[in-house]
Amino acid sequence: MTNKLLSVVDVSVSFGSGQKWKPVTSDVSFDIGHGETVAIVGESGSGKSVTALSIMRLLPERTTRISGRVEFDGRDLTAYSSAQMRDVRGNEIGMIFQEPMTSLNPTMSIGDQIGEVLVRHRGLSRARARKDVLELLARVKIPAAERRIDEYPHNFSGGMRQRVMIAMALACKPKLLIADEPTTALDVTIQNQILQLIKELQEEEKMAVMFITHDMGVVAETADRTVVMYNGRVVERGETSRIFFQSEEPYTKRLLAAVAPLDASRFKNRPVRYAEYGSDGSISRLEEEQADTVDGTSTPALSVENLTTRFVIRDKLFKRAVGKVHAVENVTFSIQPGETLSLVGESGCGKSTTGRSILQLVKPVSGTIRLFGRDLSNLSGADLRAERQSLQMVFQDPFASLNPRFTIEDALVEPMRCAGVDTVTALSKVPELLTLVGLNPEMANRYPHEFSGGQRQRICIARALSVSPKVIVADEAVSALDVSVKAQIVNLLLDLQQRLGLSYLFISHDMTVVERVSHRVAVMYLGEIVEIGPRAEVLGNPRHPYTRRLLSAVPIADPSRRGQRAAGGFHEIKNPIRDVDYVSPPREYQQVSDTHYVMAES
Amino acid sequence: MKKPVLSLSYAIVAVILLMAILSPLIASADPNFVDPFNRNLAPLASVNTAFLEDKSARLAVFGTDGLGRDILSRMVYGARTSILIGCSVTVVAVLLGTLIGLICGSFRSADGVIMRVMDGLMAIPAILLAIAFMTAIGSGVWTVILAITVVEVPRVVRLVRSVVLSVRQEPYIEAAVSLGVPTGRLLARHILPNAVGPLTVLATFILSAAILLEATLSFLGLGMPQDVPTWGNTIAEGRTLFQIHPHNIWIPAAFLSLTVLSVNVIGDGLRDKLDPKNASRAR
């Protein structure tokens, strides 16, 4: 084929030094044609980023060994000297990274950082470069470019910084753009905008894009062809639609099952388990709707009324209050025993603060929280600790939420001891708890660092269950996990609900998971619930403009539905900081159906 | 730090500790015995025993000073003073500083006031603060210990406080709170263990700083009383004869430098061991 822009042939990378070298990727091969979009998809540790960095030769030279061949535009890059490689980077191949917050130099204005590329590769004067930078800023749709060109990265939001990164990568009109998880750190509506922007610019420039991602939804939306990587190897490559619909690879099938959009016509009201796969890739258990666990008649397991939490922002010098973050405003909902309510929204919308306020980890300003009718809000000290046992939390980061100095047994025993259970009884419950969450009881004496992310999250769940709670607040409990692990943990949570009749407040930004686990969904925006109701109604018939915007931004893991989404309009998520004397406007909710409410627009 | 250097440092510190503990057994003579017939003997010179009770032939291993006092003995007793002061300061500063640091990290109301005082103490260069105290109270072992402790406590407070504040942000602390772990147990079992490593490292640096500061004060004539045989005093007394009999300075200087160096190397080694990622961090 003469149309090849990039071909990667048998590239293997190992890290190490001296005699010890550890292979990270082996024999990775794929091609990218001119103007084509190729997605490299895989979970953490699959070697997809390392592959990108090895093409760019950005890995630390002394601790890296690369073998194989990288041909770019007919030239062998692996034979290039460091100096020749510098002329390629930023000029013929542009690259953007995952973390827009840390990928820009905080001490240089964004104009200088973009201009630097032009000065380096095009030999422009600084004044001339500045003119071009203004044009570039306009092309990546940064408003008021004239004014913002001299500002520093910290003045920009995450989405805006990623636009700056794109302007920087595209400054020299490269033939290939390598985008390494460019939207992973961004909120879904912003992600949508950035994906659109890359697509538009790609069409204008006739440039090829190598898109590295873990998100099958993003793959389905963008890629012409897809390369699936696992454990440092290419598992499969081909046309994106073939990968999605005709793959015979067990790993690809597992990956896809974990992101497959829910068939809304088949599953209406109750949570739906993910399908389970055997090691050979055959389905061992189909996706299925859970049996009904909701007890709709008794007292709510958890009821929250007019919960409001604000944080005072103080002047650094005189400690005077200068503003308030209205993190949670007048939030009201209830959860029946055995029910799952999902709280969804983008970062900063107050969903996590709601969860933490319910557990009294932050003190709310006002509002009542009732657990089976008993008011938690005015308790403190030992009384609070006693009541709070029936309300437990599972946190986002399974690495940080276990004390690294405690063995698993210590971690499980401690809460029971604090609840007054004697050591012998507490110890005897450990194997039972571990079995309950699908872990081998013999692992009890190990330390957290010996476990994988998914196993740790199981430990965290076991720890929460040790004090026999009735309600669990799961704060982004599966967000940090790889997709296939995510599906297993969701299934575990659903099974536990079946067996123990638990109620969940499932806090998440991940709509594909929310679709599976919830009975009901509440959408939060700027600290307020804008819409709440049964899952099928809120997701299938969204009424509030924000809910619509949120849902239309979610990439769908189905290449046949590509382009059906509305193009995301330009907007930034507002921040909920208000003046000290700000009074929240009164809100009214309209009833859409029996249990579906939407905030009336003011 | 390379392995042999570290092992050598441990060996040196062990020798100095032995000297401090067993001073009367190791010292060959009374460190304050003035011998006008054996003044300024060079190291390894024979002692003139004509006017001494003990006539056995012997060498002055490290020589004698301007008053004929045996330098080896002065070094051995000097080690005792250095170690006594260094260890006392370290123990008191670490205990007191940890207590205050815990209070600061746990109670916001106390934090403001205490940290202002600590900032104030840290704003005064250590030697000036120590000199101010020495001038105010007068010289003596306990004054020196007090003065150096006052200088070192704020460093411990800062460290413990920052550990408490940063560990409190960890999700596992929030998890423990929501699981019903009471505050006291939280501090003791979850938070304080995180401070042990950094505290051990800081303690070694406090030990070396205290030994150095005591020697400096004594050298300036502002530390231990002049009749006490310390390394700093010996150096100070050797100054007048430096050009003719430099061993009066080199020997105590070597003891002092090697001890401080070894303790610092051990501190660096501990830090590297506790957190290989922070191996290169500055103190």
Place this chain on the structure above:
Amino acid sequence: MFSYAMRRFITTIPVLLGISVLVFLTLRVSSGDPAAILGGDAVTTEQIEAIRQQLGLGEPVWKQYLLWLSHALRGDFGVSYYYKMPVTQLILSRVEPTMVLAVLTLAVSILIAIPLGTAAALRAGSIADSLSTAVAVVGFSVPVFVVGYALIGLFSIKLGLTPVQGYHRLSDGALATLASTILPSLALATVYIGLLTRITRASVLEVLNADYVRTAKAKGLMPLPITIKHVLRNAAAPIVTVVAMGFASLISGVVVTESVFNIPGLGRLMVDAVLARDYPSVQAIILIFTVFYVLINLLADISYGILDPRVAS
């Protein structure tokens, strides 16, 4: 930026006041009756009483403090017990050597430490790296006075290159001044170089791993601009902080070095004053050194704001 500088300045005022209280209390309250000391042996009780009145010693301590502070703010630190002259005048006559010493030390240290630390970080495991580690450990561990005597022993006595001790004023010719201060500056610089090399290496190393340095490489920039514009610029803030904090060890070094090299500067004056129980002089010198130290740190904080645009906003 200006408001940030003002804000920082205002926050140092309580610290300065606190220090003045501390210095005043420790030295005034404990130092016996200044009137009797100032009067000496040959005066009558009436005369001592007159001096007491004049110094305001009959007043409560807080009034004495305010009186002392208001005089100190106007540059009047009273009369030296020992030298029997105004402390301010005494201090002014001793400032020059100390200033020369400090400036020279600072220059030597920065010129050696920052390139050494940067080289050590850029090439971990290289000779520069081992050298920087060694310099840092030795700088921390070998007392300034030991380094001082070693330098005298080598350069003055063995080689006869420099005067053994003493100081030549700038009015005697800058070269003579340089000759008399080069050894003391080198002695002083050891601690400082140790401190600075270490922090430079550490902060450059940290910045080298930052995502934005990878971005700069991905842009195809040349190594030197990356080191200067992206690495050093970002590593500068902690280095500046340490340069300022290092003034503490510089001050303590000055006190010692001036004694070793017999230089009639402020540090030497302080030691002499302490030994002579000349409290007004001790008070004044400690206060001046400390205020200087606090102001240097304030300056560092403000330059932090210039170096890192995030801080000032």
